[in-house]
Amino acid sequence: MANKFISIQEYDAMMAYIKPKLQALWIHENEERKKRGNELINEFQFGFPIIDIAHYKINNSRNFYLIFNSSFLKIISSSIIKAIDNFPDKFGTGDANDVIDALYNVSGYHGDREAYIGYLEQNACCYIVYRENEKFDDILRLDIFRLILPCKDDSKKYEFIGGLLHALKHFSINGKNLSTGNDIHNIFDVYHVVYLIGMAFGTRDRKKNESNSCQTLSDAIMHIVFYKEEISSVFFLVSYYKKKSVKNVS
Template sequence: MKVISKQEYTELMEFIEPHLKDLWNHKNKERINQEKEPLNIFQFGFSIVDIYNYKIDADTQFYMIFNSTFLRVIYQGIQNALQEYPDNFGTGNASDVIEALYNVSGYKRFGSIEDYIQFLTDHLCCYIVYRENGIFSDNILRVDLLRQILPSKDNDAKNDFVGGLLHTLKHFSIDNQNLSTGIYVHNIFDIHHLMYLIAMSFRLRTGEGCKYKAVQELSDGKMLAFFYYYCPLNFF
């Protein structure tokens, strides 16, 4: 991992900004069709210190462009919630995890837990952009922290994370403590390392239409990742 130069930063921002504007417009059209309020805030600029660059080989590299609040959640928020509310994790109920995150977030000063959920859904994300032989790939991966919370198919009294990093985290743990709703014990170094693995697997994806998957060989097993193509844009 390396810090990018000012020139790289300028090139990256000039590349991604029009793609993000297209995404914003498309999302708002969808929201209007669903009779929801359009998003009046959408992030186009990112701090250079929140961008991580990894070189795969002489020709290929990728950038992880983080929303700063997304970074705070994966570095501090989830860990603080695990420490203060350990019983809210591994319960099979997304509402328990959200309650713990909300309680440690400081968001109570700004709104209700429902407002907090909407904030996480609308704004917290990371973009993965590949660059090969100096050319940026138009296929961009957006990793949302939270996509949806829906009633559990197995238990009407519980809710599930559907899509997003909080869904993925149910399959992983740190120090044998599950990071979301699951009961699995698959220890990772930290959540940022998982984001790195997701970014690496994006390069290996195969599929057609809107559904793609990738299998990545790790030192102690295999990692299976699924990606959904966001038609008609070049976002996954």
């Protein structure tokens, strides 16, 4: 059950918890970029509007929160569907460049396409934060995508590495794939996939420090894969997909 608003005290406590972890992540991300010769991230978001945080109660002791930044929220709320409606041939092609073209063309972004890609890579994300027995715990960062790289089996095409757009290649709405893939696994909106990822992240066996887990839904068994960045202790999504269809799951 979702509570759209949280208390000021709860908000302040959560921001105080995540800020040092995000600061450590920022430093680490720039160290890795420097090694690769990439442009450094000059800005990093630590604060988020309370109105853009959704709270989900799993049981009396366990909760999780979806913390959105505005770029990510706009993309999942309207941009992807608008891009599919206006450029349907750009989806399901196996090429991330096509999806980026469609998103860029509906974005209204004031800058060229390459700047738009850099903006999404550095800024568009949400955080999934768990709390158990009033204590904040694991954090999963869900980027729109982590990287865009040439496909291993076709160097003329590109693929999303990690993040939501990688996961969305396994999902569709009304039979229309939501990213590069051609899988048909219909859901009712993109936000719901983010919620399901949040729920799936909480199914991992923390005692075994697992990097993957399975989640049982009414129509499928889902598989989530993630990794932990050890310096900041922030997790990242690798993939999320339907492992198999099921019937009459209790």
